[in-house]
Amino acid sequence: MRFLTRRRRSKAAKPLAILMALFAMGLLYSVASPATQSSAETASPEQIARGKAIFEQTCSSCHGLNGEGTSEGPTLIGVGSMAVDFQMGTGRMPMARPEAQAPAKPTDYSAEEIAAVAAYVQAEFGGGPQVPTSDQYSADGMTSEKLARGGELFKTNCSACHNIEGTGGALPNGKYAPSLEKTSDKHIYEAMRTGPQQMPVFAKGTLTDEDTREIIGYLQTLHAQPEQGGLHLGGLGPVGEGFWAWVLGVGGLSLVAVWLAKKGARAR
The missing domain is CATH 1.10.760.10 (Cytochrome c-like domain)
Known part of the structure; x- marks a missing residue:
């Protein structure tokens, strides 16, 4: 007890206690926090190298060799692998030409090629949400x-x-x-x-x-x-149904009125 009392009065006691407390907190956090791995960490060097080759050949002309973006395409810095997987997986990228909106179309890339480009973007440009x-x-x-x-x-x-x-x-x-x-x-x-x-x-x-x-x-x-028959009307509900009821109803009544008017004129 006397030994501990003398040590406690030492000038190094407080900094040492703080270091021990920080170490204990870090240990508790590492145990309690869930283990996570990014796609960049799990990707192999070969996959990243393959993704880099595809990126430089088909993506860099619009997005820049360093993903910084150009007048033809936005920056990829910080977008993450999820955005790459979506854009390439739905065939929206690469775009044939700048448009108001990139349409979905069949992709020209295999799942392995898309995964490689996504891994490269995540590893090289980092940041955003992962696949x-x-x-x-x-x-x-x-x-x-x-x-x-x-x-x-x-x-x-x-x-x-x-x-x-x-x-x-x-x-x-x-x-x-x-x-x-x-x-x-x-x-x-x-x-x-x-x-x-x-x-x-x-x-x-x-x-x-x-x-x-x-x-x-x-x-x-x-x-x-399953479709229950009839016109689908775009799934607009009463709005679409009301529109067509108005067009067909009023239009039909107008045609009947014109027919009656012509028939009356001929009778005279």
């Missing part, structure tokens, strides 16, 4: 309550642009919200997290992974429903 795993966007086993909640979330956050059934809609300046009917679950998740073009970014603080899974599950259920 998601299936448990982040898979809606398998959703209950009816969660699907209903996904419908409410979609109607609140997405339907203003994508339509109540996710069939897309027009936006200002020649742009549009694309249809989600043939978009994969993974690409829906990536679009929500990266906010391509006119789409806002839905960060995890706004919509959690569980929220996005519920929205995806709602869209899966909606698009799997």
